[in-house]
Amino acid sequence: MQPPPIHSWHWLDASDLQAVIDALRGEGRRVIGPKVADGAVILGDLVSVAELPTGWLDEQDGGSYRLRQDPAAGSFDHVVGPHSLKNFLFPARETLVSFAREDGVWHEQAAAPPAAPLAVLGVRGCDLAALRIQDRVFLGNGFVDEAYRSRRERLFLVAVNCRRAVATCFCHSTGCGPAVEAGFDLALTEVDGRFACEVGSEEGARVLSEAGIVDAPLSTDEAETVRRVPHDLASRMHARQATDGVPRPRSLDTHGIRDLLMANPEHPRWDDVATRCLSCTNCTLVCPTCFCASVQEVTDLTGDHVDRERQWASCFSLDHSRMHGQPTRSTTSSRYRQWLTHKFAGWIDQFGTSGCTGCGRCITWCPVGIDVTEEIAAIRATDGVTVAREEASS
Template identity: 75%
Template structure:
């Protein structure tokens, strides 16, 4: 056994009581702790007090337009994958006041922003969602102006990641380079092993929390080199299975995406007939943008109290599928569903590369699962690649200068 003093890069063995101690420490030092739980027929992220609330024994079967929970006595605590929630719901909430104004004696003034919410700790974050966080960081922190509400929550965020050992049919993180191994950015990362969890320390704060849990009496030992190797092998084995399964004809169909030259492929096919074909199915319901962990569009509403003397400017998620998104002088620039679907897909997989030097997609598959008619981005892009102009051959070299989504997403 190696030394069990937690340091950045060290591995430790936790049983369920040890994980409970970590959760307790996080609450104790002032975090709001949230994690995956079964509610309303799905695995959602909400306040988490104890390991008993985690979805142990639950699996999620996902496919285009379909999400079903199934109990399996041999399933572990984190063998489900991603549900409709992501870090976005917490760091970039669906509604948020971004400025407030008050009127006194007929004159308005802007009031300081409200007191900050307590720091957040999220348990069960997957590789794809760590990648999504890095992408939203570029949007809100890295493009010149800083979004202060996002920044203040982001800086205090504590992340307990999980290395996936199972993938849903909708998962294609292996294509986007975002998983299944939890990439950089976590404070602690768990890998489910026989009898508990192997826990990798990713930051000084992670080490401190683990040390606190030990000090509180939790039984947290070191991992042997063999155990570390076995734990590292868990997501590696899953990645190998994901690459292998894309050759086969599984049911439901396992997803993958060829990202070679994807930016130029899409931007040279803005008039492809496929946009009209997908628009015939698309309901323009906005679900895909709501569950997407990177979609960042928003609009601002004026919210006044009854006196009319207090006004909050409330930022709300917006969607490029709504007519209001590109509305000008009473008409929408993108009045057709085909144009709105094209905007979403080309922004996510092409425009994003120009804007933020990364794909906007992490391969989490949520947009496929939560689309009521089961529209599948991987299928749409493959169709354009199969018949579009300037399509790069599947294994061909990307045009010079075109970043590869899969290489930059993490």
Template identity: 50%
Template sequence: MTQRRQNRPPHSPSPRAADRGRVRFDRPEFGRLLGGLAAQGYQVIGPTVRDGALVYASVTSPDELPVGWTDEQTGGSYCLKRRNDAALFGYTLGPQAWKPYLHPPTVRLWRARAGHRELDRLPEPAADPPKYAFLGVRACELQAIAIQDKVFLGGDFVDPWYRRRREGVFLVAVHCGQAGGTCFCASLNTGPKATFGFDLALTEVIEAGRHYFVAESGTDRGAAVLRDLSTQPATPAELAAADRIVADAAAHMGRELDTRGLKELLTRNYEHPRWDDVAGRCLTCANCTMVCPTCFCTTVEEVTDLTGEHAQRWRKWDSCFTTEFSFIHGGSVRASPRSRYRQWLTHKLATWYDQFGTAGCVGCGRCIAWCPVGIDLTEEVRAIRRSDGVTLAQQLTA
């Protein structure tokens, strides 16, 4: 137990972080940041433009970043647009989050050969996962990683697959310079400014013909990476510009979620007619759970070859929106779409508090943008709050 705790990745910056101060480096220096991370053996994963969306992928040069791109998001809609500058991080969020890198969609748990006297099990993982540096992590995504840390590392059991990927990840946060149409991190106090869990945090500033980054380190290794760059102490004017950008993002959240008494509100409205209403729109397609940076559910599949001599156990992402998810002999516990949507929403915003001490939602808004019918969880909660305590019978007779 003690050893596991020590192995847990750091969640918060060291106390000295605040003293280190913030520095400035100019846009041309950015390539050296990438080079410096690569030189330390990190595979840098950052935002790229692919298939009309921002996708986190391997990045070796700043040219591969979404230079001059931004995104527009609203319920059921996501679209890339050109900016009139050459910002590297001038967008809000892609669909994908960092989850696929830490909690991959498919993992082979083990392989086995049929044995006469015992199961000849060949454990996984055989090879070490890459040592990643995540570039452009948003504040909400840092919170999402902290939430999954609790799920996979914080209990009596530790998930070895997650731990091996999570340990040693270098996190370069970039504070948001704009809030998306589906963002509500400010409501959940998870952004838009990254406050913990990063090695480096950057603010990208483009104004008055200048393009630079204000940087702060959260860890010693972050400070070491920064030392290898050509930096200047940030001037009060530059710091003010950086702070203004983040404050502006905070003031322009596209969505809002009133979290007052949220758990109690949803728990006491477990039979609210709004669940029927949303079930009438929900396709139970599971998109929301796939793009959600905190959804962690998986299933296990058994794969055998034609000889029947070799078997593999694969763990795959799963979703509470499928009927198979809750299947026990005789049928599914959550047979109706109503109960499945309710399970997802109340897990995120109510029972997650009981299980892990925080909301399971970070306010990134992905589930809103990537819902094919534009269901908006903030609107569903608002509707329940508006008619708190209403029963179906009352609604029918109203």
């Protein structure tokens, strides 16, 4: 069977989507997708389309995430939950290298064989943007992280065009969504209980062909209508207005944001946000681009085997900046400043891109509802105000 051409569009129903999952699993891939667990839509191992969160909607606001059932909701009308591609491509714990001692001599051990290649279903525009950002961190930064590269190169992506946003979504401000433009193997747009599927790569075409889906192309008119779905959402997001009684729709003025934050390291807002921030690290854990990590020695009882384990680290912990026993960033104010300034300003120097995709996870999962868009707006409104600088201690 001839694979369909790239950028061709095909109708899939639920059983076709199941055939795609089966084809991916059939070639040895671990298939990950959205499913409801513990009161949230998480990313987990997916075997059946019946596991998708069909009929579930999420409502999100600062410090608030709630699922509710809605018979009109499709399979992908929820938006992003606490997980992202980061959890799978840059896992929270991972052995980088192992050493063993034999006859008193330590030897570096051969690397473990790579795990099964991943396929991830339901990836949004903001998540594809986060992936491009993490690619720059781990692959395009002068050094290559082999563990990341091994997973990234073999990753199969089934993206989804959002047709709904929640109040914490601001991808329309960051330019990261809601439309998925490129960087996927297949992209789905849900319409009337069916999925319009765009082929994004040869690999995507091959898998569609494996799944036996080649004979249900969209008409030109249908493709035009489907293409408009995420763009209509973008227009609605731009037009959103704050209304009493409902969560405030977020947006962010990114104009000159690097220079704005670099010029305000001693703005009083850092102390203000520090009175609310718990320094709990939640924002850095759910952020799809945060990449900080430490390396721990994990030894067995004999002491003759040691794994060097990389673990996510957070700039909100004192250990992150500890040197000679003392943390450089000893205050919550300095740690919040580090996080926000790095994400929206330093990142641009380091990687040529902002570190923020507008996914809104840091707002939703902040236990006290601190909102980056609000903090940045406050600094912008009083650009240049400083607190009195403390006397140098030496």
